[in-house]
Amino acid sequence: MxxxxxxxxxxxxxxYETLTDHGLALPIFGQSRGANVFYTARSxxxxxxxxxxxxxxxxxxxxxxxxxxxQIRETGLGEPWLDVxxxxxxxxxxxxxxxxxxxxxxxxxxxxxAPLSLLALAEGxxxxxxxxxxxxxxxxxxTRYGRQKAEEWRNDIYLRGMVLKSVxxxxxxxxxxxxxxxxxxxxxxxxxxxxxxxxxxxxxNLEGLGSFVGRAVGRGLEPELxxxxxxxxxxxxxxxxxxxAASKPHGRATxxxxxxxxxxxxxxxxxxxxxxxxxxxxxxxxxxxxxxxxHRTSRNSIFAMGWATYTGDGIQITKxxxxxxxxxxx
Amino acid sequence: xxxxSTATHxxxxxxxxxxxxxxxxxxxxxxxxxxxxxxxxxQRHIAWAFGDNREYLRGDLILGLIGGLHAWxxxxxxxxxxxxxxxxxxNRPDKRASAIEVAYSKHLPLKGHARLMIFPQQLIEDDRGxxxxxxxxxxxxxxxxxxxxxxxxxxxxxxxxxxxxxxxRSLENAGQL
Numbered sequence: 013m014x015x016x017x018x019x020x021x022x023x024x025x026x027x028y029e030t031l032t033d034h035g036l037a038l039p040i041f042g043q044s045r046g047a048n049v050f051y052t053a054r055s056x057x058x059x060x061x062x063x064x065x066x067x068x069x070x071x072x073x074x075x076x077x078x079x080x081x082x083q084i085r086e087t088g089l090g091e092p093w094l095d096v097x098x099x100x101x102x103x104x105x106x107x108x109x110x111x112x113x114x115x116x117x118x119x120x121x122x123x124x125x126a127p128l129s130l131l132a133l134a135e136g137x138x139x140x141x142x143x144x145x146x147x148x149x150x151x152x153x154x155t156r157y158g159r160q161k162a163e164e165w166r167n168d169i170y171l172r173g174m175v176l177k178s179v180x181x182x183x184x185x186x187x188x189x190x191x192x193x194x195x196x197x198x199x200x201x202x203x204x205x206x207x208x209x210x211x212x213x214x215x216x217n218l219e220g221l222g223s224f225v226g227r228a229v230g231r232g233l234e235p236e237l238x239x240x241x242x243x244x245x246x247x248x249x250x251x252x253x254x255x256x257a258a259s260k261p262h263g264r265a266t267x268x269x270x271x272x273x274x275x276x277x278x279x280x281x282x283x284x285x286x287x288x289x290x291x292x293x294x295x296x297x298x299x300x301x302x303x304x305x306x307h308r309t310s311r312n313s314i315f316a317m318g319w320a321t322y323t324g325d326g327i328q329i330t331k332x333x334x335x336x337x338x339x340x341x342x
Numbered sequence: 343x344x345x346x347s348t349a350t351h352x353x354x355x356x357x358x359x360x361x362x363x364x365x366x367x368x369x370x371x372x373x374x375x376x377x378x379x380x381x382x383x384x385q386r387h388i389a390w391a392f393g394d395n396r397e398y399l400r401g402d403l404i405l406g407l408i409g410g411l412h413a414w415x416x417x418x419x420x421x422x423x424x425x426x427x428x429x430x431x432x433n434r435p436d437k438r439a440s441a442i443e444v445a446y447s448k449h450l451p452l453k454g455h456a457r458l459m460i461f462p463q464q465l466i467e468d469d470r471g472x473x474x475x476x477x478x479x480x481x482x483x484x485x486x487x488x489x490x491x492x493x494x495x496x497x498x499x500x501x502x503x504x505x506x507x508x509x510x511r512s513l514e515n516a517g518q519l
Contacts, residue, residue: 031462031492034469038494055495063495093495100469126467132493157466168508169463169491193499197507254403276405 022088023051025105027078028096034122035129037096040073045084055093058289059067059106061136063093079105080256098135108136127152128165143147163204171204171235175211186287191275199240212238214283217298223332239291243283249300250314252277256336258328266326267305271298375421377442384442391425391440396519399510401428401440427508455481460491460505488512 016126021042030037041051050073056066065087079096083105087094097104097111099122104111112133115122122130127149134145179196180187187193255277257265265273274280274297280328284297293298305327307313314320319333329337377383391407392398407496408422425440459480468474482506491505513519 031464032467032469032473034467035464036494053495054497059493059496059500095494098469114449125469126464128463128467131489165463165489168511169489173491190499195501197503198510 025079025087025094027076029073029075030077030098034067034098036128036132039094040071040076041068042162045081053093057180061138064090067104081101093241095133095136108133112137115299117294123126123148134287167202167204167209171198171209175200175202191280192282195285197237199282201240208234208236210236210238212240213229214240214242217239241283242281243279244278244297244305246300247277249274249297250304251342252339253301253304253327254314254319254329254333255342258334258337263329264323264326264336267302267314270305270326271301274301373376375417387442395513397519399513403440403485456485459485459487460486460508461489463489464490464492
């Protein structure tokens with residue numbers, strides 16, 4: 013299905029758009045060789061190796077380069093991802109392993125001039141590519157742009173990218189939510205401490221990142237996982253819930269409204285946004301909001317403190333609650 | 343915008359916050375919310391609407407700002423509503439909705455005006471020498487550059503995330519956030 017709801021089952025890989033004169037290009041699809049309606053493909057999961065085509069989206073290329081007839085390939089949903097790889101004026105089309113094999117005689121030359129592109133192609137063949145390719149990319153960057161640039165690439169792009177992919181695999185579709193993506197970007201930190209590469213992220217566990225750790229160790233690095241606990245406290249959430257109520261007519265907010273709007277008053281962390289273990293359809297922070305409203309008898313509740321009353325489907329902030337927010341300059 | 347780039351569009355006049363949706367029509371002038379064409383005006387606007395640079399980069403408006411406007415201040419109210427599309431928690435977050443756009447009537451040399459260029463890492467490699475010349479040019483002009491990992495089967499949203507994070511880190515390192 014295309015993004016416009018049109019059923020797009022089978023298409024032909026008819027051309028590509030280039031970023032530069034070598035490496036991976038953007039494959040462009042159409043109904044037939046002479047098509048004038050174009051599509052790009054989506055993969056599932058995005059950005060990974062050995063993936064399938066999950067869908068096609070309409071696309072208006074600026075600089076479409078059409079493939080010669082003999083290179084046009086028919087494909088469809090659920091079939092292996094097709095790449096276009098440019099090298100020395102030749103266009104290579106196929107799955108990553110097909111292209112990898114077709115380039116066997118020139119791979120050494122590519123490694124000398126475009127090792128990052130070769131590494132990207134190699135990852136499509138095997139998620140754990142030859143250590144030598146990674147090392148030659150690092151050495152090439154060091155020679156050409158200096159040690160600092162090479163380390164920036166290794167830590168901020170390559171290793172960080174591996175961790176992100178690993179976490180995305182672990183979180184599945186949840187990782188595609190805008191607020192989760194944003195929190196992930198903000199909270200994932202990869203830094204170097206001597207020979208150690210320290211990775212900071214709240215939800216790190218060795219099981220989920222096993223592939224990453226194995227690969228990094230194989231590259232002579234010593235990854236160290238620093239688990240950060242930055243869940244928003246229930247107390248902060250209580251105050252934010254009162255703020256939501258205060259923003260509503262008569263100071264009344266339903267539980268649903270609080271769940272939907274609390275993120276306007278508190279900066280939710282990745283841990284807050286993760287799915288609840290007991291209620292998988294809810295995020296952790298939504299479950300905490302539910303608890304704030306339903307745990308009415310607990311000693312520290314907003315009701316026991318006199319800051320809100322229960323309305324049956326939410327809360328109503330009291331004068332004492334408004335006064336409390338004022339004392340917090342909120 | 344094509345699938346390769348995350349470049350911003352150009353505009354024809356100073357038209358600060360514009361919600362552009364998916365496309366930009368160069369013939370539509372959004373001159374109903376124009377700031378004075380100088381840096382202090384942009385700084386005042388950021389201070390009023392966002393509080394500081396960090397919140398501006400995040401697109402998060404000061405909470406409750408709309409309540410401080412009179413009913414007749416409809417332009418400000420409309421702007422706050424549109425700019426809110428960029429805020430954390432928006433269902434369709436679009437950072438362009440609260441971006442201050444600056445347009446010049448003449449071409450500007452990169453030297454002295456651009457601080458950081460971010461592009462796909464393929465552009466620092468070479469098959470035929472063209473990219474080397476490009477990087478040498480940047481270096482000669484003293485421009486900083488960073489790359490991101492472009493893949494044909496990755497989503498444009500991800501590239502935008504990466505570019506935004508690179509910009510954030512760069513501004514933080516420069517002490518501007």
